[in-house]
Amino acid sequence: MFSYIDFKNFRNIEDGVINTNSSSIIFMGENGQGKTNILESVYMLCYGTSFRTKKNKIIVKNGFSYMSISGDYKNNNSISIPVSIILKDGKKSIFFNNKKTESMESLFDNFPCIVFANDDINFVNGEPVFQRKFIDQMIVLYDPLFIYKLREYKKLLESRNKLIKENNIKLLDIYDKKLSVLGSFISSKREWFINYVKNDFSNIMSDLTGKEVKIKFLSSYKSFSVDDIFEYYINNRKKDFSIGYTSVGSHRDRVFFEYEDKNFVSYASTGQIRTIALVLRILQARFLFYVSKKKPILLMDDVLLELDPCRRKKLLSLLPEFSQIFFTFLPDEPAMNYLNIKNSIVYSVKGGRVFIA
Ligand SMILES: Nc1ncnc2c1ncn2[C@@H]1O[C@H](COP(=O)(O)OP(=O)(O)OP(=O)(O)O)[C@@H](O)[C@H]1O
Numbered sequence: 001m002f003s004y005i006d007f008k009n010f011r012n013i014e015d016g017v018i019n020t021n022s023s024s025i026i027f028m029g030e031n032g033q034g035k036t037n038i039l040e041s042v043y044m045l046c047y048g049t050s051f052r053t054k055k056n057k058i059i060v061k062n063g064f065s066y067m068s069i070s071g072d073y074k075n076n077n078s079i080s081i082p083v084s085i086i087l088k089d090g091k092k093s094i095f096f097n098n099k100k101t102e103s104m105e106s107l108f109d110n111f112p113c114i115v116f117a118n119d120d121i122n123f124v125n126g127e128p129v130f131q132r133k134f135i136d137q138m139i140v141l142y143d144p145l146f147i148y149k150l151r152e153y154k155k156l157l158e159s160r161n162k163l164i165k166e167n168n169i170k171l172l173d174i175y176d177k178k179l180s181v182l183g184s185f186i187s188s189k190r191e192w193f194i195n196y197v198k199n200d201f202s203n204i205m206s207d208l209t210g211k212e213v214k215i216k217f218l219s220s221y222k223s224f225s226v227d228d229i230f231e232y233y234i235n236n237r238k239k240d241f242s243i244g245y246t247s248v249g250s251h252r253d254r255v256f257f258e259y260e261d262k263n264f265v266s267y268a269s270t271g272q273i274r275t276i277a278l279v280l281r282i283l284q285a286r287f288l289f290y291v292s293k294k295k296p297i298l299l300m301d302d303v304l305l306e307l308d309p310c311r312r313k314k315l316l317s318l319l320p321e322f323s324q325i326f327f328t329f330l331p332d333e334p335a336m337n338y339l340n341i342k343n344s345i346v347y348s349v350k351g352g353r354v355f356i357a
Helices: 035-047 104-110 118-125 128-142 146-165 172-209 226-243 270-292 309-317 335-339
Strands: 002-008 016-019 024-028 066-074 080-088 091-096 099-101 113-116 214-218 254-259 297-301 324-329 345-350 353-356
Touching: 002 035, 024 035, 024 335, 035 066, 035 080, 035 104, 035 113, 035 297, 035 324, 091 104, 113 270, 118 128, 118 270, 128 146, 128 172, 128 254, 128 270, 146 172, 172 214, 172 226, 172 270, 172 309, 270 309, 309 335, 324 335
Parallel strands: 024 324, 024 345, 113 297, 297 324
Antiparallel strands: 002 016, 002 066, 066 080, 080 091, 091 099, 214 254, 345 353
């Protein structure tokens, strides 16, 4: 767990050190005061990047060209690992254990972290691209190479779409062969993952909502054999040329939430949609604990709001063991009634100033 975080020119957060030497830290405050910014800083120390933006510039306090966040991570053996992220004139430097590093993996391997963010509901009712992103995040947790295969697939797909637009059939065989190999790898891994979590997903959903909601993986491939996929690409070429892009492939994979043979999401309540998003994150956190054998840091950003106290309590009881948990809440939220976590440090956040509540 992080015993402290030191801020300098980070978003709207006042410069200085916040003591986080507890397994549970709570930030309370009105909207727009800086609570999420603090969770973002913890995430950045764990991953080297933000979960909210790719634009480094907006992370630096307005009017400055430099920012730093530093923390001291105590691992299971109580060994301290200092870590810092510095952004200067748009350039990022990461210091891990007092040495400059280019590798995000060394951060992530040491500080496993899962964020439960407000827009996680996109995994449930958003475009399929968000669903794929969620599954891919999980797969990368145990297979870092997966990300490279995904990038390769995206590049090939772009080139194939270009060929289609140019009405150029000559090189298609080469692209389709390569896409078949990558597509088979990517989609079969995604299916494997959904199969891995589907029973837990249904059991938890049934416990929380009283409904037998199922999660299903839908792929545009009918089989994951490379030869079958290759043939499939060939058979779809006519259609692809008529619509001007590649109509089948791993880029069309999606997830379906089914209840009584129907699409659950189309008539689920806001609370039920939020519940699905939370359950998916819980499964992700459990999976991370399982593959890394390390207790993760959990960041819970305003995600319990839509749920009644009984469901909040239940959901929190389903979390895996964690090394540290950070919450954000609106003021006057009776969080302590259902958190049941001893020795929390509770802070108020107002205009970027953080003080003991
Ligand atoms: N680079 C920056 N420099 C200065 N202030 C910033 C910067 N980036 C964001 N802010 C400020 O941070 C505040 C937003 O903080 P944050 O997103 O943490 O809100 P929050 O307390 O989590 O509220 P909510 O409950 O609405 O999510 C806004 O006032 C915004 O103007």
